[in-house]
Amino acid sequence: MAEQALDMGEITISDWYGHADKMAEVRFRTIAGRLPSLVRQAMKVAWRANPRDILCAVILNLLGGVFTAFGLLATTGVLTALFTAGPTLGRVMAALPSLALVAAAAAMRATLQAGAGWAQARLNPQISRLTEEQLYSLTSEVALVAFDDPDFHDALERATARGMYVASTVVTAAIDVLTAGIGLVAVAGVLSMLHPALLPLLLLAVLPDSWAAIRGARMRYTTEYALIPARRRKWIIGKLLAERGAAAEVRAFTMRGFLLRMYDAVAAAEQDVRLGLARRQTITRLIGEAIGGLGAALVYIALGLLLAVAAIPLAVAGTAVLAIKSAQTSLANLMYATNRLYEEGLYFTDFTGFLDLCTERHRPPSAGSATTALAGFERIAVDGVTFSYPGSDTPALSGVSLKIDRGEVIAFVGENGSGKTTLAKILSGLYQPDSGVVLWDDVDLADVHPDAVRLRTAVIAQDHTRWPLTARYNITMGTDKGEPALHAAAAIAGADDVIADLPHGYRTLLDRRFKDGHELSGGQWQRIAVARGFHRDADLLICDEPTAALDARAEHAAFEGLRSHADGRTVLLITHRLASVRYADRIYVLDHGKIVEQGTHEALMAEGGLYHELYTLQATAYQ
Numbered sequence: 001m002a003e004q005a006l007d008m009g010e011i012t013i014s015d016w017y018g019h020a021d022k023m024a025e026v027r028f029r030t031i032a033g034r035l036p037s038l039v040r041q042a043m044k045v046a047w048r049a050n051p052r053d054i055l056c057a058v059i060l061n062l063l064g065g066v067f068t069a070f071g072l073l074a075t076t077g078v079l080t081a082l083f084t085a086g087p088t089l090g091r092v093m094a095a096l097p098s099l100a101l102v103a104a105a106a107a108m109r110a111t112l113q114a115g116a117g118w119a120q121a122r123l124n125p126q127i128s129r130l131t132e133e134q135l136y137s138l139t140s141e142v143a144l145v146a147f148d149d150p151d152f153h154d155a156l157e158r159a160t161a162r163g164m165y166v167a168s169t170v171v172t173a174a175i176d177v178l179t180a181g182i183g184l185v186a187v188a189g190v191l192s193m194l195h196p197a198l199l200p201l202l203l204l205a206v207l208p209d210s211w212a213a214i215r216g217a218r219m220r221y222t223t224e225y226a227l228i229p230a231r232r233r234k235w236i237i238g239k240l241l242a243e244r245g246a247a248a249e250v251r252a253f254t255m256r257g258f259l260l261r262m263y264d265a266v267a268a269a270e271q272d273v274r275l276g277l278a279r280r281q282t283i284t285r286l287i288g289e290a291i292g293g294l295g296a297a298l299v300y301i302a303l304g305l306l307l308a309v310a311a312i313p314l315a316v317a318g319t320a321v322l323a324i325k326s327a328q329t330s331l332a333n334l335m336y337a338t339n340r341l342y343e344e345g346l347y348f349t350d351f352t353g354f355l356d357l358c359t360e361r362h363r364p365p366s367a368g369s370a371t372t373a374l375a376g377f378e379r380i381a382v383d384g385v386t387f388s389y390p391g392s393d394t395p396a397l398s399g400v401s402l403k404i405d406r407g408e409v410i411a412f413v414g415e416n417g418s419g420k421t422t423l424a425k426i427l428s429g430l431y432q433p434d435s436g437v438v439l440w441d442d443v444d445l446a447d448v449h450p451d452a453v454r455l456r457t458a459v460i461a462q463d464h465t466r467w468p469l470t471a472r473y474n475i476t477m478g479t480d481k482g483e484p485a486l487h488a489a490a491a492i493a494g495a496d497d498v499i500a501d502l503p504h505g506y507r508t509l510l511d512r513r514f515k516d517g518h519e520l521s522g523g524q525w526q527r528i529a530v531a532r533g534f535h536r537d538a539d540l541l542i543c544d545e546p547t548a549a550l551d552a553r554a555e556h557a558a559f560e561g562l563r564s565h566a567d568g569r570t571v572l573l574i575t576h577r578l579a580s581v582r583y584a585d586r587i588y589v590l591d592h593g594k595i596v597e598q599g600t601h602e603a604l605m606a607e608g609g610l611y612h613e614l615y616t617l618q619a620t621a622y623q
């Protein structure tokens with residue numbers, strides 16, 4: 001059978017290179033220009049994590065640099081004493097004081113560097129904790145609509161895949177840049193005291209290497225950046241192949257071969273891109289090292305010439321060789337650390353960029369304000385609400401207006417995709433409308449913290465989460481209103497029967513992936529979700545298809561529960577089972593994002609419109 005071409009949706013190889021071209025425009029000057037800001041950012045993070053440790057690391061490294069210079073100068077003393085005329089013993093004795101200074105400087109430097117290393121090592125876990133918590137605090141706060149935005153997912157992937165974890169590496173690299181820079185300044189000072197011509201030659205020896213290193217880093221980053229959509233796709237397919245949720249359908253629909261082929265198509269393309277990267281990096285490194293070797297030869301030829309024309313004495317030339325070695329090490333360290341700082345810094349800016357994206361673009365409008373309590377309502381009024389999902393041309397809701405009075409049972413009905421769930425999410429403060437207002441009495445919800453609305457609203461969602469927690473937490477959601485409230489909510493929803501059959505009752509963990517974990521059926525999960533809605537003290541209870549998975553008896557009980565235990569709560573019911581909405585105080589019929597009919601069951605039946613048509617269709621099915 002001919003292999004069918006794979007439709008990979010939005011993923012094409014040229015997409016990957018599209019990003020690469022953009023990123024390849026980054027020049028060396030850009031990198032050098034960004035370093036100060038990167039060092040500043042790293043220091044800020046470190047300071048927030050622990051000011052004492054970062055101060056220790058910087059100061060001890062600074063002092064280490066001072067002792068490097070001191071040691072080199074003392075070395076000149078040793079060499080001068082050794083190279084003077086006279087008996088060997090006398091020369092050695094004369095060199096001893098300088099030698100003692102060299103030893104003392106080396107010991108001091110080693111001690112200071114060990115202290116600095118300790119401070120740096122202490123910083124790492126503190127920074128990791130700080131950044132991880134900062135990220136998750138924001139991802140759980142951003143407007144829900146962000147999760148419908150592919151750009152947000154890309155940025156989130158970049159931030160979590162690597163960005164979040166490099167913060168401590170960036171700080172270490174920034175400290176290393178400072179340390180190597182200080183060491184270099186110390187040695188360069190000594191070197192220029194010996195002869196001014198040595199310094200530029202030294203740069204010549206090391207700069208080509210660093211050019212290669214920085215270019216290589218940039219290549220790696222651009223490639224990684226470009227591969228993100230593909231990696232995400234691979235990750236998603238990988239999850240389908242390896243996770244419990246899809247395991248049954250993967251087998252039932254014999255999808256294994258298809259999914260593996262799809263995985264392989266992405267993985268093979270990714271592999272090609274990476275192999276190309278490895279080749280280009282090797283070539284760049286080779287060129288850098290070849291030019292660097294030439295530079296090093298020039299340095300030593302120049303030193304030989306200076307000696308030959310007696311421009312410097314032998315002792316100074318000896319110190320110069322040591323100083324050049326030391327400077328070379330420092331410069332190499334500086335380049336390495338700069339390179340790391342730049343490369344990891346790019347990932348780190350992914351992280352900081354994501355934090356900015358969260359706070360600037362996706363922060364709910366009133367998120368900064370304090371969560372002032374929102375009193376209940378006598379009437380909710382929705383006026384001219386329009387809403388589109390990110391990247392969608394057709395609005396999911398357009399010009400929707402309605403009212404809900406306290407204590408009413410309101411129903412939204414309409415065909416699939418007509419906008420019922422979207423409207424419910426706007427009413428519960430999960431989405432903010434693009435235009436139009438939602439008023440709780442006189443309070444515009446746009447002016448209050450979204451949490452204030454959510455605290456007064458309970459949602460039994462159509463796609464409720466099966467929390468991998470105990471049965472108790474699946475109902476209380478971490479709140480503690482006492483046993484009677486828990487049992488009452490479970491009883492209304494019929495979840496008490498489900499829980500009574502569990503091996504550890506309310507303490508049973510509802511996740512089969514863990515030892516002693518237990519799985520529920522779809523309908524049993526739904527009863528738990530209904531109980532969760534009842535358990536919350538809410539003025540507005542939104543039930544989005546609360547009974548879709550319930551058996552007839554449980555459905556009847558749930559609606560009875562809804563009616564008799566509403567306790568003054570306002571209930572918003574979304575359901576396709578029209579028999580259940582007959583008793584609603586008012587029914588809104590949605591079609592293509594608009595309210596097309598409204599009224600009681602009797603009024604709508606008399607109207608003979610869409611509701612009448614849908615109801616009659618269902619009713620005839622039972623005749």
Ligand SMILES: Nc1ncnc2c1ncn2[C@@H]1O[C@H](COP(=O)(O)OP(=O)(O)OP(=O)(O)O)[C@@H](O)[C@H]1O
Pocket residue numbers: 148389390392396414415416417418419420421422423462
């Ligand atoms: N997360 C989303 N991102 C983009 N578009 C969405 C999203 N969720 C829903 N839509 C679109 O918005 C429109 C309204 O969807 P909504 O879920 O509100 O309909 P619904 O009336 O609740 O449908 P159903 O009866 O199937 O539950 C649909 O056209 C749907 O394709």
